[in-house]
Amino acid sequence: DTEVTQTPKHLVMGMTNKKSLKCEQHMGHRAMYWYKQKAKKPPELMFVYSYEKLSINESVPSRFSPECPNSSLLNLHLHALQPEDSALYLCASSPGAGAQETQYFGPGTRLLVL
Amino acid sequence: DQQVKQNSPSLSVQEGRISILNCDYTNSMFDYFLWYKKYPAEGPTFLISISSIKDKNEDGRFTVFLNKSAKHLSLHIVPSQPGDSAVYFCAASGTGGFKTIFGAGTRLFVKA
Secondary structure, three states: OOEEEEEOOEEEEEOEEEEEEEEEEOOOOOOHHHHHHOOOOOOEEEEEEOOEEEEEHHHOOOOEEEEEEEOOEEEEEEOOOOHHHOEEEEEEEOOOOOOOOOOOEEOOOEEEEO | OOOEEEEEEOEEEEEOOOEEEEEEEOOOOEEEEEEEEOOOOOOOEEEEEOOOOOOOEEEEOEEEEEEEEEEEEEEEEEOOOHHHHEEEEEEEOOOOOOOOOOOOOOOEEEEO
16 A cells, blocks of 8 residues: 545535544555645645654644544644635655655645635 | 745646756755656655755656756656646755755646
């Protein structure tokens, strides 16, 4: 199994909703990432988990809450989002968390906040 | 401030010809560079990488060139095929805890 899966593919939510994005990989990778990508912009790193511990938080607002229940799963809990949070959310994994690791990306969840 | 820049949002090339995608970076601490390819409705997939100790890396039809003094790298695809039509992201990282920084991408159209 050489893929990263993400659910749901699309999500529409109101500003008062609570929802979660899920990411899963079974490649034995020990690092997992959340990126946010707006249209015509590069993917921007949000969080990095290394060996199930949060190692990087790129000053992301607290309305985004990551969780890594085990080495194969990564969640992103969403609460009280703003319309400007609408974007493509990409999950990725890599064998380790070093600088020269190739990241394997999921297809993304396209989020619309109304 | 974008540390990795892809100044051409799109590029159109005839099938069989060479595609050249360019990327510039500003941080001299970057020492590892990658190209990712993205089809619609899919995540980016790794294509090819190069370490700063090299100036060229080749993998089949894909070659990446690195010019450290100019802080510039390019991806050459020869010959281009219609299936190469996708968005190509340049990315850079470095030792010492540098995260991977992505460029905004170049959309390549290969015409049959």
